[in-house]
Amino acid sequence: xxxxxxxxxxxxxxxxxxxxxxxxxxxxxxxxxxxxxxxxxxxxxxxxxxxxxxxxxxxxxxxxxxxxxxxxxxxxxxxxxxxxxxxxxxxxxxxxxxxxxxxxxxxxxxxxxxxxxxxxxxxxxxxxxxxxxxxxxxxxxxxxxxxxxxxxxxxxxxxxxxxxxxxxxxxxxxxxxxxxxxxxxxxxxxxxxxxxxxxxxxxxxxxxxxxxxxxxxxxxxxxxxxxxxxxxxxxx
Numbered sequence: 001x002x003x004x005x006x007x008x009x010x011x012x013x014x015x016x017x018x019x020x021x022x023x024x025x026x027x028x029x030x031x032x033x034x035x036x037x038x039x040x041x042x043x044x045x046x047x048x049x050x051x052x053x054x055x056x057x058x059x060x061x062x063x064x065x066x067x068x069x070x071x072x073x074x075x076x077x078x079x080x081x082x083x084x085x086x087x088x089x090x091x092x093x094x095x096x097x098x099x100x101x102x103x104x105x106x107x108x109x110x111x112x113x114x115x116x117x118x119x120x121x122x123x124x125x126x127x128x129x130x131x132x133x134x135x136x137x138x139x140x141x142x143x144x145x146x147x148x149x150x151x152x153x154x155x156x157x158x159x160x161x162x163x164x165x166x167x168x169x170x171x172x173x174x175x176x177x178x179x180x181x182x183x184x185x186x187x188x189x190x191x192x193x194x195x196x197x198x199x200x201x202x203x204x205x206x207x208x209x210x211x212x213x214x215x216x217x218x219x220x221x222x223x224x225x226x227x228x229x230x231x232x233x234x235x236x
Contacts, residue, residue, distance in 0.1 A: 031083060031084060031085070032081070032083060032085060032191075032221075032223045033083070033187070033188075033191075033223065034083065034162075034223050034224060034225040035162060035164050035188075035191060035192065035221075035222050035223045035224070036164065036184055036185075036188040036191070036192065037162055037163055037164055038151075038163060038164050038165040038180060038192075039163070039180065040151070040153070040163045041151060042106070042108050042109075043096070043098075043104040043106040043108065043109055043151075044096065044106075044151070044153075045096055045105070045106070045121070045122050046106065046107065049094050049096065049122045049123070049124045050124055052122065054120050055120070055122055055123055055124045056120075056123060056124075057123050057125055057133075057134065057135040057136065058120070058123075058135070058136045059097075059119060059120040059121065059122070059123055059135065059136065059137040059138065060073055060119070060120070060136055060137060060138060061118055061119075061120070062118060062120055066118055067118045068118060069099065069100070069116050069118040069119035069120075069138050070099070070100045070101070070116055070118070070119075070138070071099065071100025071116075071119075071138035071139055071141070072100070072138065072139040072216070073136065073137070073138060073139075073215050073216075074136070074137060074138070074139050074196060074215060074216045074217070074218070075134060075135070075136050075137075075199070075201060075215050075216070075217040075218075076095075076134065076135055076137065076150070076166070076194075076217075076218055076220060077132070077133075077134045077217060077218070077219050077220070078093065078132065078133045078134065078219070078220045078221070078222060079130075079131050079132050079133075079219070079220075079221050079222065080093065080127050080131045080133070080154060080156070080222045080224065081131055081221060081222070081223050081224070082223070082224055082226075083223060083224075083225065083226065086131075087127070087129070087130050087131025087132070088127060088131050088156055088224060089127055089128060089129045089130075089131065090126060090127065090156075090157060091126070091127040091131070091154060091155065091156040091157075091224075092124065092125075092126055092153075092154070092155040092156075093124070093125045093126070093127065093133050093152065093153075093154055093222075094122070094123070094124050094125075094152065094153040094154075094155075095122060095123050095124075095125075095135060095137075095150055095151060095152055095153075096121060096122040096123075096150075096151045097121065097122075097137065097140040097149070097150045097151060098140045098141055098143055098148075099115065099116040099119040099121065099138060099140070099141065100116065100119075100138050100139065100140070100141045101113040101114050101115070101116065101141050102140070102141030102142050102143035102144075102148075103115045103116070103141070103143065104121070104143075105119075105121040105122075109143075111143055111144055113141070113143065116138075119138060123135050123137075136215070137150070139168070139216075142171075142174060146178055146180070147167060147168075147171050147174035147175045147177065147178040147181060148167070148168055148171050148174065149165045149166060149167050149168075149178075149181075150165065150166045151163070151164075151165055152164050152165065152166060152222070154222055154224065156224055158227045159224050159225065159226075159227055160225065162222070162224060164192060164222070165180070165181075165192060166192055166193075166194055166220050167181055167189075167192055167193045167194070168193070168194060168196070168218075169193050169194060169195040169196070170195075170196065175189075175193070191221070191223075192220075194218040194219065194220050195218060196216035196217060196218040197216065197217065197218075198214040198215065198216055198217070199214060199215065199216075199217040200212040200213070200214050201213055201214070201215055201217070
């Protein structure tokens with residue numbers, strides 16, 4: 001496995017998840033079904049994410065000196081769990097998405113929306129002992145035929161790979177018109193739909209401002225099936 005991209009730290013892992021892991025560990029569930037899988041789609045990065053120059057957890061710009069991408073900045077906090085609500089450590093979490101205009105950085109995306117040269121489009125992270133991960137990104141735009149969403153590829157030791165998609169509670173009208181979303185059972189849709197609310201995060205390490213910043217923040221719980229499974233949970 002190639003080493004993860006540690007070129008910069010827009011927020012330390014401790015900072016972006018401050019006050020986060022403690023709350024997550026106060027688990028209110030004794031059992032949860034596995035997160036439903038979804039199509040990887042045609043726009044998985046070429047080459048693979050870990051072969052890109054930049055794939056760290058800040059998608060809003062390419063490096064410290066780069067301009068910030070267009071669109072609304074958000075923070076996604078995540079937790080990878082087993083079905084007994086126990087956190088899973090050393091899980092690789094890949095994400096990829098469209099920029100604010102609804103365009104992917106992929107040669108097969110031929111829609112006429114403008115690409116954003118300042119947006120990173122993807123990230124790769126590793127969960128800690130608490131099962132947590134977090135990344136800062138831009139709210140993805142809607143592109144033809146789909147509601148706004150973020151793709152995930154989750155690779156855990158001794159478990160089947162999970163490919164899934166996260167949706168936005170605020171986009172309920174578009175969600176209802178999305179065939180991939182509506183293919184899921186109601187309880188599966190609920191599990192992959194995330195609400196966001198403003199929360200304070202620590203400033204970037206290279207920021208001139210030392211004051212806290214508030215960004216819309218959501219929590220995505222990813223539940224993986226048992227180690228004996230041969231495939232991820234299907235939608236139907």
